[in-house]
Amino acid sequence: MRPFDYRSPADPAEAVRTVAGDPTAVFLGGGTNLVDHLKLGVVAPRLVVGVAGLLSTEVEELDSGTLRIGAGVSNSELAADPRVRERFPVLSQALLSGASGQLRNMATTGGNPLQRTRCVYFQDVTTPCNKRRPGSGCSALGGWTRNHAILGASEQCVAVHPSDMAVAMTALDAEVRVLGPDGERTVPFGALHRLPGDTPERDTVLGHGELITAIDLPALPIARRSAYRKVRDRASYAFALVSVAAAVEVRDGVITDARIAFGGVAHVPWRARRAEDVLRGSEVSDRRYRAAADAELADARPLDGLDGGNGFKIPLLRRTLAATLRDLVREGAR
Amino acid sequence: MHTEITVRVDGAPRRLTVDTRTTLLDALRERLGVTSPKKGCDHGQCGACTVLSGGKRVLSCLTLAVTQDGARVTTAEGLAAEDTAPDERGPVDGDGRSPDDTDRHLHPVQRAFIDRDAFQCGYCTPGQVVSAVGMLREFARGWPSAVTEGGREPRLDHAEIAERMSGNLCRCAAYVNIVPAIQQAAAEAGTEVAG
Incomplete structure (x- = not known):
């Protein structure tokens, strides 16, 4: 693992400024995917910025009936929330179908959609991979493809997104609240992730330094x-x-x-x-x-x-x- | 790239300076001499490194030690004493451990694992035991699992335990006795257990 500095800022705004100011910096949420990638050498940031303690761990009901899920809410807390179980059973079930009890306790609402593909070639730094090293080629094509995409893939990348929660959020027309260097914005959940095209290294439309602060679930009878x-x-x-x-x-x-x-x-x-x-x-x-x-x-x-x-x-x-x-x-x- | 942290491990505050790359698992084992959390896969796939942090079961191999500054961490070694008030604990030596650790009574889940012969080689056992303690707390809070029937209160039957413990692998395949061990401990704690 390459050496890195670690910082835990006072609030989300400072976290955003810190990451935005260093092109190699990354946010660390629950760490279930990033820490593994640090070990594997899939990523090698010079600065890791811990945000798990800065983000809301509350599921708040707004006057409009929207459930606002703080980005720090763990996958297990969200799956167990009585309002989610009653009004959005698909979301609770999706969360519970993923990972293990320990991992769901660590994984956060903001981090889960940003986890990377489990394509074995992406995780194996000895093989070419356009997502990990743009332009190096795709080892999956003609390789082991059992777990790969059948829709929307490109010549550059056939990886699939691994999150279960994200599938439910997409069906539910959730909205992602994002804090970035230029302020706040909202991204429809269905527009958060992007097809690989010629730039498979980019999983989402978020820019460097943009931080998910909450996910809104509008009332949906x-x-x-x-x-x-x-x-x-x-x-x-x-x-x-x-x-x-x-x-x-x-x-x-x-x-x-x-x-x-x-x-x-x-x-x-x-x-x-x-x-x-x-x-x-x-x-x-x-x-x-x-x-x-x-x-x-x-x-x-x-x-x-x-x-x-x-x-x-x-x-x-x-x-x-x-x-x-x-x-x-x-x-x-x- | 070093940071000083203080972590409360099995009841005792431990201060140490860690390389930022150090996982909680390596800090416990290599720096603090707390070797009950085991390194199985080191990639979050086997559960042998399970500890409680803030009372919740987590994987110490995927937790950076620097994120645990101020945290309360419990390993299999500290389970039995966890509910004991600090002033009831015995004296603590330089390593932060009581001299009478080995004589200390076992947690009911540990006792049940012995009663039910719920391990063979024992390597995964500390992780299994800590995971079971965390799991039973989650169950007591009414948390559902993937096999809980929609909208119903979960019942602690074989399927529920197997699903909730799926993050802990056992190469000896002692699962057949792990489930009854957990049921025994749950029943002793007053939880209704279904066959």
Whole structure:
């Protein structure tokens, strides 16, 4: 690990000024991903700025009904919040499906969406990787691709975003409150992450020195009937092969509204608007659920690979969406 | 790039100067001689390094020691004494440990691990025990897990324990006895345990 200075500023504004003033500086939240990357040599900052103690650890209900989640709220506290469990079950379930009890206690609301891909080549500094070292090449292409993207990838990068929480936040139209050197701004959660294109080294639209201070969850009645379903190689403590965040409103056997997002399939938590369009006005049926998945997956580009590739994700995601919707509709009928 | 920190470890304040790169795990083991937290994977995947910080279970291998200035850290060695008031504790020697440490009574979770033969080689056991203590506190607060039925109060059955303890791996695969050990400790503490 390269030597670095550590500072713990007095408040978020000072933290932002400190990081903005040093191009090699990084924020340290819960540390569950960054500390590992320091050990692996994936990053080598000269200055680490601790922010975990500076950020709100409260979930506050605003007059508008919005839940404002402080960036310092741990993943486990957020998953257990009674308001989240009742109004946004998909978010609580997504959080609980990720990592382990210890890691959820450490991981923060602000840090979780900024965790980096678990692409093995990204984490292995002995292999070329355009995300870690721009221009060095992509080792995943023609390599092991089982865990990689089927949507929105580029020639430069086929990595997927690993967060479960982010998939739920995307489906829920959350908003990210950001403090930067030029002041505050709000970014729609669905616009926080970016596709790799020719600059896969940039995961999000945040600039250097910008700090997430809170995530807002606007009131969303449809979210009371919502769920997160995650498919992985073992039952717990593993990243998603595919996942589905879904919320539906059903009246007289017809889906009147839907919110759908996919995880494990793209460089971003993937909002499935085409699937939502198919579902709106559809009768409740497996055939329609599959049609919704197929509409979203029309542009899917599975990868060949030494391990047989990732084409399995297409039927797997189709079945996972159908199963999620079937359970949600049945639950509502009880 | 050195920083002075003070960490309360198993009840005793310990002051030390650390390289900023030092993890809490390395500070405990290499600097303070507290070797109950184990280095398994050193990447947050095995849980052998689990300690309580501020009463919550965390991974000491992914925690920089500099972030723990002023924190209260409890390892497997300090579990039994954690609920004891400071003035009830025995004398503390230069290493910050009581001379009678080995004779001190065990925490109920530690006793249950012995009763139920819940380990083989024992390397993961301190992490398992600390994790179980933290987990039972989380359960007592009503925190749900991924296997808790929607909206219901969780019940401490096999599936709940396995899910909540999934961050602690055991190469000997002693899981079959770890779950009953945790159930025993929970039942002794008055928690309703389901089969």
